[in-house]
Amino acid sequence: MILPQHEQCSCRCIHQDRIDNAHEQALASKENEQLAALFKAMGDPNRLRLLWALKDEEMCVCDLARFLGVTESAVSHQLRLLRQLHLVANRREGPVLYYRLDDAHVGELIHLALEHLREDK
Amino acid sequence: MILPQHEQCSCRCIHQDRIDNAHEQALASKENEQLAALFKAMGDPNRLRLLWALKDEEMCVCDLARFLGVTESAVSHQLRLLRQLHLVANRREGPVLYYRLDDAHVGELIHLALEHLREDK
DNA sequence: TTATTATATGAATAAATGTTCAGATAATAA
DNA sequence: TTATTATCTGAACATTTATTCATATAATAA
Numbered sequence: 001m002i003l004p005q006h007e008q009c010s011c012r013c014i015h016q017d018r019i020d021n022a023h024e025q026a027l028a029s030k031e032n033e034q035l036a037a038l039f040k041a042m043g044d045p046n047r048l049r050l051l052w053a054l055k056d057e058e059m060c061v062c063d064l065a066r067f068l069g070v071t072e073s074a075v076s077h078q079l080r081l082l083r084q085l086h087l088v089a090n091r092r093e094g095p096v097l098y099y100r101l102d103d104a105h106v107g108e109l110i111h112l113a114l115e116h117l118r119e120d121k
Numbered sequence: 122m123i124l125p126q127h128e129q130c131s132c133r134c135i136h137q138d139r140i141d142n143a144h145e146q147a148l149a150s151k152e153n154e155q156l157a158a159l160f161k162a163m164g165d166p167n168r169l170r171l172l173w174a175l176k177d178e179e180m181c182v183c184d185l186a187r188f189l190g191v192t193e194s195a196v197s198h199q200l201r202l203l204r205q206l207h208l209v210a211n212r213r214e215g216p217v218l219y220y221r222l223d224d225a226h227v228g229e230l231i232h233l234a235l236e237h238l239r240e241d242k
Numbered sequence: 243t244t245a246t247t248a249t250a251t252g253a254a255t256a257a258a259t260g261t262t263c264a265g266a267t268a269a270t271a272a
Numbered sequence: 273t274t275a276t277t278a279t280c281t282g283a284a285c286a287t288t289t290a291t292t293c294a295t296a297t298a299a300t301a302a
Binding site: 014015018019021022023025026027031032033034035036037038039040041042043044045047048049052053055056057059060062063066067086096102103105106108109110112113114115116117119120 | 135136139140142143144146147148152153154155156157158159160161162163164165166168169170173174176177178180181183184187188207217223224226227229230231233234235236237238240241
Binding site for chain 3: 181182183193194196197198200201215216217218
């Protein structure tokens with residue numbers, strides 16, 4: 001929640017120049033939220049397992065549900081979210097939808113984060 | 122929630138080989154959850170703004186609270202989370218704690234995700 | 243010591259979220 | 273048409289979570 005200007009005591013700002021600079025450099029509000037939504041989508045254990053599973057070959061909803069050990073409904077909800085954020089894409093073959101990673105960025109993001117995780121400690 | 126084996130109807134698994142392969146390739150459960158926690162931490166708009174603000178220069182808690190327009194307590198809670206995940210680090214100068222990004226990976230992750238966001242649509 | 247500044251922490255609360263259940267839609271075959 | 277398979281969707285529920293408030297800690301100065 002953003003405080004009204006008049007309620008912001010002026011005696012504790014140590015580096016107003018840095019605050020100003022941070023505001024100037026900041027991402028546009030909308031882009032920041034889209035970016036956060038992207039990370040957030042990747043920040044659920046089951047969704048992350050889905051993405052990792054699709055890294056090598058495409059799989060259908062039924063496969064993915066069985067893989068995670070959850071209902072197909074649950075996977076379908078999650079896949080919709082991942083689709084909306086362009087993290088996965090699908091192709092239809094008759095009644096079956098095959099899902100895959102949307103593009104190379106997705107795998108790269110996971111690998112980079114994994115590298116970070118494995119490096120320190 | 123994982124279904125007991127005997128409740129898993131065997132008639133809808135289209136590609137058992139792919140499911141098996143996904144299980145073999147899957148990250149260890151603990152690592153998957155750590156990785157998800159990392160993305161999840163980056164998946165909050167305010168925490169992402171914090172990380173982006175620290176991309177260029179270090180800032181103290183008071184600066185960051187003023188920058189976001191939230192209480193110092195709220196920022197402190199968020200910074201603790203980011204610290205625990207090695208996304209930020211700090212250094213003390215007298216009573217003031219200066220925060221910075223923990224290492225180069227953090228900025229790279231954000232840039233890569235931003236690239237993905239700006240490419241498609 | 244006491245006072246002040248900067249930050250951290252625990253508890254509580256309101257809001258967000260992942261899953262399930264029940265039912266709907268889409269594609270195909272009979 | 274009806275039946276079947278694969279997937280999707282809306283509502284509800286239980287859990288998680290971001291913030292606030294009040295208080296505690298750490299560092300410094302008087």
